Amino acid sequence: MAGDAEPGAFDIVAHYNSLIEKDASISAPIAAVGSLVKLIEKQHATTMLEFMMITRSACDRLKSATNNSISLSAGCDVFLKQMSRLSHAQSVEECRKGLIKAGTEFVQGAGKCRDSVAEFGSPFVRDEQTILIHSYSRVIMGLLGRAVKQNKRFRVYITESRPDQSGLRAAAELQKLGIPCEVILDAAVGYIMEKVDMVLVGAEGVVESGGLINKIGTYQLAIIAKAAKKPLYALAESYKFVRLYPLSQYDLPTYRSDLLSFKDRSTAEVDWQAELPRNNPVLDYTPPEFITLMFTDLGVMTPSGVSDELIKFYLD
Amino acid sequence: MPPFASGAGQRKLPKPSGSTVGIAVHPRIKEVGLRMATMDISGSNARTVAVMLAFIDVIADYTTPPHTTLVYHLTGYLSPQINFLVHQRPMCIGMANAIRWLKSEIIHTSHDLKEDEAKSQLISKIDGYIKERITAAGDIIADAGAQKIQDGDVVLTFGASSAVQNLLITARKNGRRFHVIVIDSRPEHEGRGLVRRLSKGGNTTGLSDGVTYASLTALSLLMRDASKVFLGAEAFFANGNMLSRAGTAMVALSAHSCHVPVIVTCETYKFNERIQLDAVVNNELGVPDALIDMSSEAMAQDRLNKVCPLNDWRANQRLRLLNLTQDVTPPEFVSVIITEVGLIPTTSIPVVLREYKNQI
Numbered sequence: 001m002a003g004d005a006e007p008g009a010f011d012i013v014a015h016y017n018s019l020i021e022k023d024a025s026i027s028a029p030i031a032a033v034g035s036l037v038k039l040i041e042k043q044h045a046t047t048m049l050e051f052m053m054i055t056r057s058a059c060d061r062l063k064s065a066t067n068n069s070i071s072l073s074a075g076c077d078v079f080l081k082q083m084s085r086l087s088h089a090q091s092v093e094e095c096r097k098g099l100i101k102a103g104t105e106f107v108q109g110a111g112k113c114r115d116s117v118a119e120f121g122s123p124f125v126r127d128e129q130t131i132l133i134h135s136y137s138r139v140i141m142g143l144l145g146r147a148v149k150q151n152k153r154f155r156v157y158i159t160e161s162r163p164d165q166s167g168l169r170a171a172a173e174l175q176k177l178g179i180p181c182e183v184i185l186d187a188a189v190g191y192i193m194e195k196v197d198m199v200l201v202g203a204e205g206v207v208e209s210g211g212l213i214n215k216i217g218t219y220q221l222a223i224i225a226k227a228a229k230k231p232l233y234a235l236a237e238s239y240k241f242v243r244l245y246p247l248s249q250y251d252l253p254t255y256r257s258d259l260l261s262f263k264d265r266s267t268a269e270v271d272w273q274a275e276l277p278r279n280n281p282v283l284d285y286t287p288p289e290f291i292t293l294m295f296t297d298l299g300v301m302t303p304s305g306v307s308d309e310l311i312k313f314y315l316d
Numbered sequence: 317m318p319p320f321a322s323g324a325g326q327r328k329l330p331k332p333s334g335s336t337v338g339i340a341v342h343p344r345i346k347e348v349g350l351r352m353a354t355m356d357i358s359g360s361n362a363r364t365v366a367v368m369l370a371f372i373d374v375i376a377d378y379t380t381p382p383h384t385t386l387v388y389h390l391t392g393y394l395s396p397q398i399n400f401l402v403h404q405r406p407m408c409i410g411m412a413n414a415i416r417w418l419k420s421e422i423i424h425t426s427h428d429l430k431e432d433e434a435k436s437q438l439i440s441k442i443d444g445y446i447k448e449r450i451t452a453a454g455d456i457i458a459d460a461g462a463q464k465i466q467d468g469d470v471v472l473t474f475g476a477s478s479a480v481q482n483l484l485i486t487a488r489k490n491g492r493r494f495h496v497i498v499i500d501s502r503p504e505h506e507g508r509g510l511v512r513r514l515s516k517g518g519n520t521t522g523l524s525d526g527v528t529y530a531s532l533t534a535l536s537l538l539m540r541d542a543s544k545v546f547l548g549a550e551a552f553f554a555n556g557n558m559l560s561r562a563g564t565a566m567v568a569l570s571a572h573s574c575h576v577p578v579i580v581t582c583e584t585y586k587f588n589e590r591i592q593l594d595a596v597v598n599n600e601l602g603v604p605d606a607l608i609d610m611s612s613e614a615m616a617q618d619r620l621n622k623v624c625p626l627n628d629w630r631a632n633q634r635l636r637l638l639n640l641t642q643d644v645t646p647p648e649f650v651s652v653i654i655t656e657v658g659l660i661p662t663t664s665i666p667v668v669l670r671e672y673k674n675q676i
Contacts, residue, residue: 209652209661245652245659247464247544247577288661304663311664315657315671 010042013065029075029239030110037103070205074242113237113297118146121295129154129197135215136166137202139235156181163277193228203236207244210288210303222290231292246285344370345397349404364411409551410586449585453656462487469494474567476510477548479581501532501563503606545571549582555591556647556662568649577651595643602639
């Protein structure tokens with residue numbers, strides 16, 4: 001590939017990482033687009049072909065350099081699609097300018113996305129409801145915060161969400177907002193489901209089937225919610241729509257065959273506790289039939305509505 | 317009265333319409349029509365391509381009569397040609413879509429063009445349609461579908477779909493190692509051809525991990541071993557129902573009940589705005605004699621005077637043979653459709669139809 005970075009050239013991966021470090025609330029696709037805008041500002045390609053090749057290889061470098069490739073690739077895909085639309089422009093310079101403008105607007109608009117998800121979703125929260133949420137998700141925090149401001153009284157169960165225990169962080173934030181909350185064991189989801197009125201989950205990525213990819217545990221939560229006939233609402237900003245169509249848990253780009261495979265341990269002393277996070281997946285795939293509705297910044301839609309939006313975006 | 321009980325199970329052919337009289341059918345159309353009637357050209361893609369290529373020759377040989385223009389006259393000139401084709405064998409949906417597209421292209425041809433220019437413009441458009449919607453689409457589908465095959469997969473397929481065959485060969489070329497189960501059924505036994513083509517070429521292009529060939533009756537047993545099901549489609553309707561070779565619905569149902577993903581390949585030119593709820597309202601009737609067992613074993617028994625009771629079915633007024641060639645699979649049995657515009661769920665067919673309509 002012609003994409004190997006020359007010494008002294010702009011390092012997109014480093015820029016991406018610094019964006020993520022600087023601002024804890026920025027999500028991966030936004031940081032990816034931000035870094036790509038920076039990249040095309042700094043490079044001086046003279047032909048359209050060179051321009052497109054440099055951008056494409058930067059996307060590939062980003063995807064391979066981070067462990068969060070699904071969410072990130074959503075941003076890269078949007079950027080590349082925009083580039084191929086603008087590539088019919090008169091000159092490289094015009095295309096570059098158009099792309100910088102579109103990319104900057106995208107990054108600036110990202111904050112608003114989360115607000116409009118909260119706006120569309122908050123009417124679903126009603127007084128005296130018990131809500132179950134999984135893990136920590138910024139967009140869920142936004143929605144619940146908005147519901148509190150509307151003086152709604154509700155309780156929240158939060159899964160501990162092993163192995164990073166991100167549920168504890170969510171509990172601390174909700175407590176500050178004055179929402180009654182309790183943290184439950186991941187294994188207690190089935191136990192608590194009968195007491196719950198609705199389930200809210202975030203998403204790393206929303207895929208073309210209308211399903212979603214999220215923190216491990218979402219799938220089993222969704223199965224239990226469906227069995228208990230409780231509504232499960234997924235919250236996602238539209239920049240998390242990815243062009244993927246998983247057919248099973250093992251059909252994801254993050255799949256590694258060594259995860260949870262049986263290894264020869266007959267002789268060695270095994271530290272099972274230390275093995276756990278190393279040997280386990282961090283994401284799972286929830287198929288569309290388990291999702292009642294999606295709250296997005298484009299509105300409240302059924303899972304199949306997501307695939308319609310993706311086709312509309314990528315077909316024209 | 318059960319459906320089809322009134323007809324004798326015979327294929328009903330449309331009467332050649334009056335407009336056929338006096339207008340000669342172009343020899344290329346005759347050739348293609350007869351080859352379709354004898355099943356020499358039988359697949360949906362093969363038929364559509366053959367017909368469109370024939371229309372290129374028809375248009376090239378066409379001259380507008382005096383006192384009229386190409387835009388007004390050509391569609392009328394093509395109608396008897398199309399009638400002849402339908403008379404040979406009912407059109408498949410992809411072909412009907414392609415012909416409808418051609419007619420609308422003719423109508424929208426500019427009146428200002430000279431005849432030669434209009435003709436060459438139409439010919440290049442037909443050529444583009446074949447390349448973009450069928451040939452290139454098939455290549456994209458094969459590549460995208462091959463990505464879905466992983467090492468160690470057991471792929472089950474039914475009958476013989478050219479798209480599935482290309483996909484399997486592409487996956488093999490990409491170095492994937494997987495096993496194929498070909499499920500086949502009477503009366504056409506199309507799967508045998510697929511098995512032959514897949515095992516040809518040894519270790520390089522053939523599937524060295526092996527092919528299992530079995531009859532539809534063994535389906536429920538073999539489905540437990542399958543990890544993915546790949547099927548070809550003749551058409552998709554706007555409500556997500558799939559029209560395909562008879563037997564496909566059974567395979568999809570079985571896969572669904574065993575929780576095996578069903579992956580269907582279909583070019584978007586085969587998407588239809590119509591809605592069909594079952595396979596009874598519209599179906600193509602095959603030749604009833606195909607249902608009679610013509611295997612050598614059966615013939616040997618005939619010689620021993622254990623005559624097959626179906627042999628002289630025509631003499632029995634109360635006996636009817638029904639050879640339906642298509643069935644309809646409900647959308648909940650299809651996990652994904654692989655098209656040239658990407659992988660889509662059955663619920664998104666109306667969106668694709670709408671987007672293509674907007675482009676015209």
